[in-house]
């Protein structure tokens with residue numbers, strides 16, 4: 001079968017830019033299959049010069065990868081519970097930057113997101129890049145001894161520092177001008193996930209931990225957990241496992257949240273950035 005799309009890897013491990021695709025119209029079956037295969041192989045894929053400013057079009061594009069789903073705590077678009085606007089205004093200087101710490105989305109839920117499709121409507125003239133880390137490369141490069149230890153462990157995840165009683169948003173504080181985050185007691189819930197997760201579509205193993213939401217290994221104290229969690233978090237963001245995406249208006253990123261972390265770089269104080277996310281429904285990690 002001759003290929004109609006181009007796939008240009010960004011690094012030796014993670015990320016590829018896809019060309020020859022217009023996400024605003026339905027893809028042929030073979031194009032959709034090639035795009036999906038690139039998503040699974042590269043863990044995060046990027047498209048340029050797209051027009052998904054119509055929310056229904058963005059959701060239709062996201063359905064190439066999974067089923068759009070609403071997420072708790074962050075205010076969604078009116079009429080589109082599966083879409084959130086992520087906005088930093090020029091006057092949001094010094095405020096919390098959404099997604100600004102290394103994380104995997106919604107691991108505080110029993111069924112964390114499969115992934116997300118992020119579309120850029122407005123970007124600063126420089127800065128505001130997003131970093132992505134390959135958690136299967138991070139797992140593969142551990143020693144056999146540590147791998148076998150981690151395969152027997154589970155970890156506890158919670159949204160309490162972002163969306164619960166320890167949230168900096170409690171009482172409406174620290175909100176950026178154009179976003180609304182509702183921190184509640186619901187955010188304090190703890191959920192347990194395996195530390196090593198097997199990808200349901202590729203069968204590949206990856207580390208499933210992140211510094212934002214993982215608080216301890218299940219059955220260990222936080223103090224006992226911290227040294228090993230710190231080691232794993234530092235290991236996971238080694239240069240070799242990371243790519244960095246420079247956005248333009250019209251750029252799209254789609255990440256596989258089952259085997260990656262990401263982080264929004266906060267280096268554009270005084271400028272506006274507006275990206276829009278469709279979150280995809282995930283399954284229970286195994």
Ligand SMILES: O=C(O)CCC(=O)C(=O)O
Pocket residue numbers: 086098099100105116118129130262263264265275277
């Ligand atoms: O704004 C970004 O680049 C990413 C923000 C984020 O963490 C997310 O959309 O899940």
Ligand SMILES: [Fe+2]
Pocket residue numbers: 099103104105262
């Ligand atoms: Fe995120």
